Structure formats: structure tokens, C-alpha cells
Ligand SMILES: Nc1ncnc2c1ncn2[C@@H]1O[C@H](COP(=O)(O)OP(=O)(O)OP(=O)(O)O)[C@@H](O)[C@H]1O
Ligand SMILES: Nc1ncnc2c1ncn2[C@@H]1O[C@H](COP(=O)(O)OP(=O)(O)OP(=O)(O)O)[C@@H](O)[C@H]1O
Ligand SMILES: [Mg+2]
């Protein structure tokens with residue numbers, strides 16, 4: 001039995017402009033010790049997926065409409081507030097995209113770390129303080145025994161993020177949900193943090209959901225990858241499958257956008273058009289309006305069904321375009337057609 | 347080509363030995379000093395009009411503090427800053443406000459920098475009106491719509507509040523707000539870190555195009571070195587409040603001289619699982635020392651894999667121009683040796 005088994009998770013926001021279908025039927029599972037990477041464009045529902053699992057969706061306007069999320073045999077989506085408080089911050093921890101949402105600006109770091117620990121563990125304050133210092137050292141805060149008494153604003157952005165990671169790991173959770181945990185960090189600390197998380201996984205079998213837009217981090221750290229677009233799954237598989245044999249046009253286009261793979265001096269490749277407006281119903285394939293592949297048929301049909309390509313690798317099998325050719329050929333053709341004026345040096 | 351400290355009267359932005367220290371105060375009982383954080387500790391730099399300067403370095407090395415000092419959100423402890431011949435560091439607090447529409451900052455944290463009680467229209471409208479107080483009604487809305495389109499957002503979203511947006515959307519609003527007063531200098535502190543690659547590329551193309559079309563000058567801070575390499579004309583590498591290497595973007599990324607820069611470059615993750623499995627890193631020992639008690643001499647000696655001489659543990663090496671336009675903190679133990687992991 002997987003540690004976490006999410007099926008048909010669907011979370012909407014009922015706003016005055018209409019129903020925002022932030023997460024629209026997403027399924028995945030995760031074994032102990034495994035890392036799942038969730039990638040996808042801004043607004044594709046990655047954070048809302050995480051918040052839904054933690055039951056931190058503001059209700060209203062948000063509502064978890066359907067689905068199950070079995071964690072260790074129990075459905076997170078059906079738990080009572082009391083049960084949730086027990087699980088949250090103990091068995092499941094989350095590192096938020098925005099460090100300041102989980103750090104209280106008016107309390108010393110020491111107070112906050114000790115509180116996080118004492119909420120779930122029977123431990124005296126002195127021992128808790130030592131553990132807090134240890135946790136800070138582990139995430140590479142220099143002079144931890146002194147700086148543990150600082151306030152959050154006395155730390156740089158990256159250090160605050162490391163404090164959050166320390167706070168999330170201090171209870172040794174079974175599942176760590178990390179929403180862009182290294183976004184604010186420089187490469188050396190990022191490498192350190194991913195190393196700390198990996199170490200935890202080896203020692204304690206922690207499972208990790210890692211939301212990131214850095215495909216380099218995904219390549220280095222994730223066993224499995226879920227590619228989201230417009231609140232839906234476009235493709236999922238092992239890291240190797242997604243990086244070396246991407247099938248969905250969106251996954252392929254996403255890879256083309258990585259800056260390090262592009263020539264300097266040229267415009268970076270971007271996917272033309274705007275992300276879908278998820279406050280309107282999406283017919284057919286969510287990526288269709290921006291898809292560079294030749295279109296076939298009308299886009300008004302049924303939503304593409306998930307189909308297996310090889311064991312563990314599936315995609316939303318879109319029949320609205322002909323995506324048999326590699327994306328390079330398609331983009332090269334598109335360039336010939338558009339022949340937009342390239343602004344040269346004046 | 348560039349002297350480190352240019353001509354304040356002619357060059358666009360000149361920094362001369364800028365230091366920004368934070369005094370941590372004294373203890374209540376014994377009145378002992380709790381120490382001083384030397385966040386920026388002697389930075390000299392000249393930036394040309396229309397240039398994009400990338401600023402990189404580990405967390406806590408002082409990038410944000412330097413930006414805030416240039417913005418005069420923090421006043422330097424010592425040193426001088428000139429923008430277009432005006433000494434910013436000498437302008438009074440009262441006058442700096444009106445000066446500030448000429449230089450804008452995009453903050454690291456889009457959550458903290460947007461007012462949660464203002465709609466996007468209010469936020470951007472207010473920023474537009476700092477330059478064009480006469481704009482109202484439809485004309486103002488039109489300009490806001492244009493700004494939103496510029497950053498790749500849909501104008502119908504202008505009546506929304508910050509919490510109704512995703513992280514990336516909020517960051518684009520923050521970028522639009524910085525552009526609204528039509529500044530000449532933009533300091534972008536991790537402006538694309540919160541964005542996914544696709545929108546990140548749009549924003550990078552946008553920022554690059556704007557610098558070219560509007561003659562904007564930009565200081566671009568990011569820990570993502572592939573992004574910095576792409577966007578910057580030159581790159582400055584900071585360590586413990588100082589610049590330790592400065593040069594053309596390609597030179598810094600492809601032929602770094604200082605071992606610290608080399609280590610940074612080798613830590614860039616590659617979007618390729620096989621390459622990641624076989625990667626070769628120069629591993630830095632330990633953490634950066636606390637900026638409250640930086641080491642004497644070469645700032646890097648406590649972490650360097652190469653043992654330093656007593657002299658270089660006490661006497662600080664100067665920045666020298668090793669190759670035309672390529673400056674490096676000239677420590678013989680950090681520069682020039684063939685460092686292998
Ligand atoms: N409280 C809310 N009210 C209304 N809509 C919301 C709310 N929170 C999120 N949304 C919408 O839900 C969608 C998904 O947002 P989410 O934050 O999950 O995106 P994301 O994939 O995490 O993006 P990013 O990479 O930018 O963080 C977006 O369209 C967003 O505007
Ligand atoms: N208001 C303050 N009071 C005391 N110390 C501060 C203050 N602001 C920053 N510092 C310290 O100054 C140093 C430099 O911080 P700064 O925010 O400039 O780093 P940074 O290079 O921007 O890091 P990051 O990449 O993490 O954003 C850090 O050690 C930080 O803790
Ligand atoms: Mg998010």
C-alpha cells in the first residue's frame with residue numbers, strides 16, 4: 001500500500017467571477033522514501049494541490065469537491081479538525097512557497113521551533129532548544145546557537161527559507177510537502193538543502209512531494225514527476241521517462257523553455273499565448289490553444305483520457321493535434337511561417 | 347575598459363566603497379555591544395546606462411542589503427553613491443522620495459511587497475500616477491491594462507486582490523508596478539525566482555527588451571546562474587559583503603578565475619537526470635562565516651580547500667584587473683590554481 005494515494009482530487013474556488021477550477025481531477029501516489037516532483041506553469045494548481053492535502057484551503061471561497069487522499073490508510077479529505085491537527089505538522093509537514101506565511105514576525109525563531117516541537121512531542125524546553133539549534137545547524141545557519149534567538153526579519157530571505165525547512169523537519173514527518181522550498185536559495189544552499197532532504201529520506205524513509213519550477217532540481221532529486229496544466233494532469237512518469245521520452249506537447253514545450261539549454265543573445269523560447277482561464281469550463285485539451293503541433297479536428301470534444309505509454313508512464317492522450325513528430329521539427333516549421341521581425345542591434 | 351570607481355559626474359551609477367552595517371545594539375545589563383553585522387562591507391562599482399549587471403552570491407552575502415542601499419531604503423554606513431551625477435547618499439530623506447520614481451525595485455518577496463487590501467488596479471494606478479498625476483478614469487485603466495499585458499497577464503484580472511493570484515501572477519503584478527513610473531534604473535531582486543520556467547522566460551525576454559527599448563539600466567539579482575548568464579552583460583560575484591569577482595557574463599560563467607565562483611558554477615543543477623547522477627561538484631567546506639565576525643585577510647580562506655599562507659589570513663587581497671574588464675580578488679591560493687573537486 002502506498003503511503004499516500006490521491007485519487008481524483010478536485011478543488012474549486014467559488015468566486016464572484018465564477019468557479020475557478022484550480023485542481024480538476026488529479027491522481028497520483030507515493031511510496032515511503034519516494035520523491036514526487038510536481039511541475040507546471042504558474043497557476044496550474046500545484047500549490048492548491050498541496051494545500052488541499054493539508055486541508056488548508058480557505059473555505060469559502062474554496063471547496064474540495066471530490067476525491068480521496070488516503071494517507072497511511074486514512075482519508076485526509078475526510079478527517080475531523082481534531083484528527084487533522086494531530087497529523088499536520090507531525091506526520092505531514094509542509095514547507096510553504098512564501099516563508100513569511102509560516103514564520104511569525106513577532107516571535108523569536110527559538111520560540112517558534114520549540115513550539116512546533118512541543119505541540120507534538122513530550123519534551124522539556126531545554127531539550128527542545130537544543131534540538132532547535134541542531135535543526136538550524138543541519139540546514140546550514142552559521143552561528144546557530146546564537147542566531148536561534150533572532151527574529152525572522154533579521155535573517156536574509158534564503159536563511160528564512162532554511163529556518164522553515166528546519167521547522168518542517170524537526171518532528172521527523174513521514175511525508176514532507178515542499179512547495180518551492182529552494183526557490184529563494186542560491187545554488188550552493190539549494191544543493192545542501194536537497195542533500196538534507198535526501199539524507200532524511202534514506203535514514204527515515206520520508207516521502208516527499210516537491211513542487212518546483214526548476215527542472216534541474218527535478219532531474220537531480222525526483223523519482224517521479226507529475227506535469228500539470230490548467231489544474232489537470234498532462235503527463236506523469238519516472239524522471240527518466242519525462243526527461244528523455246516526453247510525450248505530451250506541453251511537457252515537450254516546457255523542456256524547450258529551460259534557459260540553460262539556450263543560446264545567449266537569442267530570445268528565450270517561450271510558449272506563446274496566456275495560461276488558460278480556469279474560471280471558464282475547459283473543453284477538450286487544456287493546452288490546445290497554445291499547442292505548437294498541427295491541429296486536427298475540433299477542440300470542443302471530450303477531455304483527453306489518461307493513457308499508459310509504458311509501465312509507470314502515462315499522458316492525457318490528446319487527439320486534437322498530431323504530436324507524432326519531435327517538437328524541434330514543429331518549432332522550426334513555425335519559425336519559417338511566422339518570420340517575425342527580429343529586432344537586431346540598432 | 348571600466349575603472350572600478352568611475353567618474354561620478356559622467357557615469358550612470360557609481361558606488362565608492364559603500365558599507366552598510368547593522369548595529370545589533372547593546373545588551374541590557376552589561377551594555378556590551380552585541381556586535382555589528384557587516385552586510386555590505388566596501389563595494390565599489392560602476393554601472394553604465396543601459397547595462398544589465400547580474401549580482402550573484404550565496405544567501406546572506408549582502409545582495410539585498412546592497413540593493414536597498416542603492417535604493418536609499420537603507421542609508422550607507424559609509425561610502426558614496428552617485429546616480430547621474432547626483433550624490434544619492436547625500437540627499438535628505440525628504441527629497442529622496444521624489445527622486446525615487448527614477449529608480450524602482452522589484453522585491454524578492456512578492457507577497458510582502460503588495461498591499462493585500464488594494465486591487466491590482468489600485469496598486470498599479472497609484473504607481474502610474476507618481477509619474478502622471480493627471481491620469482484618471484478610463485485613461486488610467488487603459489494604461490494599467492497595457493502594463494498587465496506587457497507582463498503577460500490578462501487585463502480582466504485588474505479588479506482582483508493579491509491573494510486571488512498564484513505566486514507567479516503576483517510577481518508579475520510586482521514587476522508591472524516597478525515599470526509603472528517609467529524608471530531609469532530598476533533593481534530586480536530575484537524577480538523570476540517564484541516563476542515557472544515558461545513565464546520566467548517571458549519575463550526575462552521582457553526585461554531584456556525593456557532595457558534595450560527604454561534604455562533602462564538594471565541590476566539583476568538571482569541565485570539562478572543560468573538565468574543571470576542569459577540576461578546580464580556583466581556579473582558581479584559577492585561574498586561576505588564584498589565583490590570578489592567582476593567581469594563579462596560569459597567570462598564569469600565559462601572561465602571563472604576565483605575558486606568560489608568556480609564552486610558556484612559547479613553547483614548549478616542540470617535539467618538532465620543522467621548528468622545529475624554523474625555530476626562533479628567542487629564542494630565548499632562549511633558555511634559562509636557570520637558577517638558579524640568576518641575573517642581577516644582573504645575572505646575565503648576558512649572554506650577554501652587550499653591552505654592559505656599566514657599573510658593571506660591577515661592581509662586582504664585587492665581587486666585587480668586580471669584580464670581586460672575582468673576583476674578578481676587577487677588571492678594566489680584562490681585564483682589561478684587548478685582546482686579539482
Ligand atoms: N483563494 C483563492 N481564490 C480564488 N482563486 C484562487 C485562490 N487561490 C488560488 N486561486 C487560483 O487557483 C489557481 C491555481 O493556483 P495555485 O496557487 O495552485 O498555482 P501554482 O501552480 O501553485 O502557481 P505558482 O507556480 O505561480 O505558485 C490559480 O488560477 C489561482 O488564481
Ligand atoms: N535589518 C537587519 N538587521 C540585522 N541583520 C540584517 C538585517 N538585514 C539583513 N541582515 C543580515 O545581513 C546579511 C546580508 O543579508 P541580505 O538580505 O542582504 O542577504 P542576501 O545576499 O540578499 O541573501 P538572500 O540570497 O538569502 O536573499 C545577512 O547576514 C542578514 O542576516
Ligand atoms: Mg504555487
Ligand SMILES: [Mg+2]
Pocket residue numbers: 156157158409410411454535
Ligand atoms: Mg536577498
